[in-house]
Amino acid sequence: MSFNKVIGQEHAAGLLKKAIEEKRLAHAYLFIGPEGVGKSLLAKVFAKALNCEKGAADPCGECISCKKIEGNIHPDVVILSPEGKSSQIGIDAIRKIGATMSLKPYEGRTKVFMIDGADKMTEEAANSLLKTLEEPPKDTVLVLLASNMFKLQPTIVSRCQKVLFHPLGERAIMKELIERYGLDEKKAACVSRFSEGRLGRAIEVLEGEALAKRNKVVDEFLTPKQFGYEDTWLYGEPREKINETLNALAVYFRDLLVFSLSKDQGLLVNLDRAADISRDAARYPAERLERIIEIIADTQEQIKRNANIKIALACMRINIT
Template identity: 30%
Template structure:
């Protein structure tokens, strides 16, 4: 889709275009930012533009190279993949990057390696890459995409040009959701508030067929968490289990619920919260909770999300989470 298909990130796009125009393309980049913030879109747009036969600062979209890139069949753009969900091993880096980078491009001017989830590179894999990143062939460009820059070794970071995505303007996200995706204003505003300037996050929630059911479930659980007994808590765990494949969205919405409680505690302003229809319930909960207890609940949700990513038992993790969220705290600091 090239740069013209990307919403926001004007500073990163301007940098890429300038480097292409002046011939100062770096050999290694790190693009960091939240999940869904546009890192992959930027990397592939840059790669497509570098390989475009028109040779400009914007991919033409019509040449053979651009058409191949759009279908994922361009031989000189390689995406490094991994088998284990939470690890990119040294063997995978050697097989897909280190041992192939000296083979000249089949077709294009550049040979481009894109490594999504670069924070999953273990220490051995990162150390193995050092010489390749420092002294790659002239035609090579390596792009590491990460949600956690701190997971990369300083020796890796020092050899790369670092770029960071930023939140997109609200009006641009809203325009995309309503004009491109055709969302109603009510749903678009909800996704906008949920995403906090992260277009990918907004699109993911908007495009989730379970969207309404997830929101209803989160509200149904958290609005009544204080009154739940053992039996209703068990039923809530079963209800949440049906959304097992959308738990990132589910957990994010749970965090937003308590963010809303925090916002009401600080400002009392309904316009600043996501769950506007539940204003009275949230205000009542906010009045009973301390700032620390709200922070503890948000932290508990984040930890539960990490446990699920590490393949912990689903029912046990969710049950422990709900028990933690059920704990009441006095409003007295």
């Protein structure tokens, strides 16, 4: 996997490759962009390039170093991500990497610390990281990955070189799905639209999980009588996944609204359920659909703010049925 294989992020990839070629590396990078657009993929290519035994700016992908990084077992490449129920990165994790940072690389040339979900650090963790950023150790590159720059402390942001990632166009994702997975045009269009410009999401969709969950949530909330108010399969999901699934539900209701106003199936996101949508749209007045979409967005906001999930979902159900 070399720099030019990261689809749709040519600018970000070019910037990192050039930094290696010109030996002008920053001590810390901040990759900013939505989930699923290639941030962690590019971070890994970058880590490989910094340690590849062939020593070229583009990693070979075949030497022991590249293979170890690919398998997440390289001792000089450390990946941190949010864990536990709170889905946060705590101070202990940051302290731990801080302690190893000052050591020399074990077997590579450059130690790479990736913090995936840097916007999920607790305040204590962020303060502790700041100290490291103020006195960056030699032969060490820090890569922070975040989808929301505004959740990071400005002092952290200002000490990192920012690398921006953009959602991909529908055509770019379609092309990739057709080439890589052999999809036909129609299926590729459906998956691409559903994934909202995120290739990672498109791959998840393809692997079935996302579409299966959308079907489950739509079927549950559009035919609510089969469940009690206090009982939904969503309770068992992690907080972030619940919001992603609620997003799929909101997009479905948005499709109902779009269809009821336009009668045009070509404008739908959920192309694979176009027949259901044209049928269900007649059941709801447009104002009702607008209201339901707002209710779902409010519920997502409450869940993001750590509201009790059961109560939030039960209220949502009462309000939308």
